[in-house]
Amino acid sequence: MDTQRNAIFENLLREYGYTHRGLAKDVNRVSGRIFGRPGAANDRDVRRWAAGKVRWPTARYLLPLVEIFDRPPQAMGFVPRGALSRLPVPPPRAAEWEEDDVRRRTFVVGSTATAVAVVLGLDETPVSGRLTFTDIGRINSAIGRLDAHFNAIGGGPLLTAATACITRLRDAVDGCTYGPGVEKALHSSISDLYSSAGWAAHDDGQGDLARLHHAAALQSTILADDKRGQARAWSNLALQARTEGRHREALQINRAALDSRQARQDPRIAALLHSRLAIGHARARDYRAAARSVLAAEAAHDRFDTAEPAPPWLKFLDAAEIAGLSAIAHRAMGCLPEAEVATAQALQLLAPNMRRNRAYYGVQLAELRLAQGDLAHARTAAAVVDTSALSSRHISDRLATIHRTLATA
Incomplete structure (x- = not known):
């Protein structure tokens, strides 16, 4: 039977600068950590993966490849063959949650x-x-x-x-x-x-x-x-300017970042920048522009390619975060009920491992209820915010302010 070369895998080798022997060495090292004993891969195995002669490597090599390239097997060009080709679960001793x-x-x-x-x-x-x-x-x-x-x-x-x-x-x-x-x-x-x-x-x-x-x-x-890195840096500088109260400067930086080719081509970057631009417009009291940016962020989110892994720094940007950022914009516009609904949606959608963001939006929910005079539900929201495993002065200070306000209400 004719085999088709795994072009995706070959591109990954070039992107990461791997030789066949170098990748085999790293696969064996990671395999040793996962399974308790080093793997036995060699450059011939890597050539067979690249040539498409092995369409789905064994678990001993597949799990290390998933970790090294930080993407699922199909995103590396491997082709599953029935139930036996499901991604295996690592041994309990190396389970990720442990x-x-x-x-x-x-x-x-x-x-x-x-x-x-x-x-x-x-x-x-x-x-x-x-x-x-x-x-x-x-x-x-x-x-x-x-x-x-x-x-x-x-x-x-x-x-x-x-x-x-x-x-x-x-x-x-x-x-x-x-x-x-x-x-x-x-x-x-x-x-x-x-x-x-x-x-x-x-x-x-x-x-x-x-x-x-x-x-x-x-x-x-x-x-x-690195143009994508520049878009990230400009986005962070815009956020910093907004945090310091320099809202018009933040808007100028954000607009410049949105004009970049990376923002036009990458919907994840566009969604983040539009979300932060919405907050900037709201803080500058341009509520129509803020509403347009909220819609633009949601539209960019709808264009996410879920089969393409996000860069590590953008993995936090999902439907929950888009809802949370929308809530911040609505709050800045004075639309507190809408902000409360969006914050509750963010909390509902957040993944379990996003503990910092869960605490952040839990505090935001309590603040919004407090601002609307709903003391009972504000106490409920504040009571369930868990900061025991967090180290965030930004979050803990806001939570302490809520508790002080409720204590004197």
Whole structure:
């Protein structure tokens, strides 16, 4: 029977800078962590996957491939064959929820940069020798884990870890040798880390530091010639300007980001920018423009390609987040009932692992009910907000204000 080459898988190898032997080595390493013993893949196995001779690798290799490339098997070009080709479940000893619980306890109990960096693998970046695309892939995987834990626990303990990792990557810039492609990819990774650090600083109530990190993210992504990264950096700078009360500046930055080719081509970026633009228009009292931007964000969300995995930094942007951002815009327009409905919808749609956002929108729901004089339901909403596993000064301060207000009402 004729076989068809797996062009998608071959493109992934090129994108990540993998040789056949290099990928086999990483598959065996990850397989050892998942299954308790190293795999036995070699370059011949990788060639067979690329040639389409093996349409669905065995679990011992498929699960590591899913982790390395951060996408389901079909998105790597593999073709399932009946019930036996379902994605297998990892052994219980390596189940994702167990790892998350261990990491979460480490973050909550230990706040040092070293402890957090070790848990996320942020301390493994070489600072001397030859740097390759394989190293960049590992760096980006660690940054993706960092962003995932921000969504789970907030920014407090992640800020120190992110800034320590930025220092390590900047040391790698000066201490390693690499080609021009790796150089740009390294600056793109540094930009992503600066953006993550900026969000962590914002969540920790350190606005001045957040502004510096977001500005540095833009500088690094310009060096990387990374247009999508620039759209992200501009979006974060617009949010920072809005947080500081500079609403017209925020609008100008947001409009500039929306005019980029990336925003026109990527509906996820467009949805985020339109959502934040809606809030900016509302704060500037241009309510018609705010309403148009809310609709534009929802229309962009409807164009999401669910088969295409989102970049790690945009995984938070789903139907729940679109509803939540819409609620913030309606609140700024003074439409409190509509904002309350949208916030409740966001809470209903949120995934279980989005603990930080659940607490954020739980606080927002209590605030909206309090603003409408509904004290009983405001108490109910505030009572169920769980911040025990979070480290977010931004959220905890708002929740404390609600409790003080209710205590004197």
